[in-house]
Amino acid sequence: MTKLPAGVVFGAAYRDLVANCKSEKFALPAVNVVGTNSLNAVLEAAGKAQSDVIIQLSNGGARYFAGNGFPNPETAMVLGAVSAAKHTALLAEHYGICVVLHTDHANRKLLGWVDGLIAQSEAHVAACGQPLFSSHMLDLSEEPVGQNLATCRDYLTRMAKSDMSLEIELGVTGGEEDGVGSEHDDPDNPHLYTQPTDVLAAYDMLSGIGHFSVAASFGNVHGVYKPGNVRLRPEILQNSQALVQTTHSTAENPLDLVFHGGSGSDHADIEEAIRYGVFKMNIDTDTQFAFAHGVGAYVEKHPVAFQAQLDPSTGKPTKKLYDPRAWLREGEKGVVDRLQQAFEDLGSAGRSVAA
Numbered sequence: 001m002t003k004l005p006a007g008v009v010f011g012a013a014y015r016d017l018v019a020n021c022k023s024e025k026f027a028l029p030a031v032n033v034v035g036t037n038s039l040n041a042v043l044e045a046a047g048k049a050q051s052d053v054i055i056q057l058s059n060g061g062a063r064y065f066a067g068n069g070f071p072n073p074e075t076a077m078v079l080g081a082v083s084a085a086k087h088t089a090l091l092a093e094h095y096g097i098c099v100v101l102h103t104d105h106a107n108r109k110l111l112g113w114v115d116g117l118i119a120q121s122e123a124h125v126a127a128c129g130q131p132l133f134s135s136h137m138l139d140l141s142e143e144p145v146g147q148n149l150a151t152c153r154d155y156l157t158r159m160a161k162s163d164m165s166l167e168i169e170l171g172v173t174g175g176e177e178d179g180v181g182s183e184h185d186d187p188d189n190p191h192l193y194t195q196p197t198d199v200l201a202a203y204d205m206l207s208g209i210g211h212f213s214v215a216a217s218f219g220n221v222h223g224v225y226k227p228g229n230v231r232l233r234p235e236i237l238q239n240s241q242a243l244v245q246t247t248h249s250t251a252e253n254p255l256d257l258v259f260h261g262g263s264g265s266d267h268a269d270i271e272e273a274i275r276y277g278v279f280k281m282n283i284d285t286d287t288q289f290a291f292a293h294g295v296g297a298y299v300e301k302h303p304v305a306f307q308a309q310l311d312p313s314t315g316k317p318t319k320k321l322y323d324p325r326a327w328l329r330e331g332e333k334g335v336v337d338r339l340q341q342a343f344e345d346l347g348s349a350g351r352s353v354a355a
């Protein structure tokens with residue numbers, strides 16, 4: 001494909017990026033961030049790997065980004081996401097890679113959050129010609145599919161006017177993500193598996209309106225569980241693609257698919273999912289752990305600095321050791337390292353389309 005300017009991608013550039021991932025058979029990690037430490041670490045990691053990347057915020061992550069003490073949580077959820085988007089827009093190009101900006105699960109109770117974000121993007125389009133986010137997700141997967149899709153159609157109709165894409169969810173991702181999701185963790189639960197006929201219904205309803213992607217459930221679960229507790233069935237993705245392809249005589253893999261709950265997944269399952277049209281794999285649990293592990297190791301190495309401003313055994317100041325830049329940096333380094341593995345697993349390392 002033709003190269004794109006480094007920085008955040010929207011509209012046609014975003015669609016080209018997705019199409020390139022699918023035709024070249026690799027995927028991009030979508031990493032949840034909660035503040036500038038995690039966000040900068042994702043940019044650094046992507047620049048280091050020369051991979052493009054998807055940065056996303058959950059409702060809780062967005063609220064946290066605005067400050068956990070922000071007076072009004074509803075406002076914080078919107079402004080925190082806007083703050084993260086503007087921070088990324090300012091810095092991303094300097095890391096020499098392309099970045100997709102996205103928000104994670106929003107169920108019906110969180111539609112007000114998405115409404116607020118779309119309104120912010122509409123104002124930004126009017127002022128600067130571009131939205132703030134490349135795409136948003138609606139997760140109405142616990143509702144009847146007709147109701148889910150009708151709401152998705154209304155949102156995509158509005159968002160397409162600002163050249164934004166919509167990620168929808170069909171079938172329930174197991175586990176829970178920031179208060180959205182289910183407790184269906186039993187691998188035999190049929191709700192954990194998307195029905196290809198539902199995916200076809202989504203294609204029928206949405207493909208004429210604008211760009212959309214589908215988080216299809218094939219046994220994937222948020223979080224990391226003991227081996228054996230998760231049974232992935234990537235053939236569900238293949239069957240969904242095949243049904244749309246034959247019904248509408250499209251090219252291979254017409255759907256842009258998203259893999260939720262990517263933390264802790266086997267390499268073979270990831271490769272198979274990519275073969276069936278997955279271009280985005282969410283990763284949160286593993287990068288959270290990587291950040292905590294980095295900080296934890298530092299605290300263990302320098303316990304005195306977290307207890308006293310003068311080392312009792314030497315009398316020397318511990319200031320350099322408790323400076324937040326010292327120990328937060330260890331968390332960032334943990335994320336940067338863990339993401340190198342993600343870029344390798346997904347095949348995106350060295351394949352940035354940034355000019």
Ligand SMILES: [Zn+2]
Pocket residue numbers: 105173177222260261282
């Ligand atoms: Zn998810």
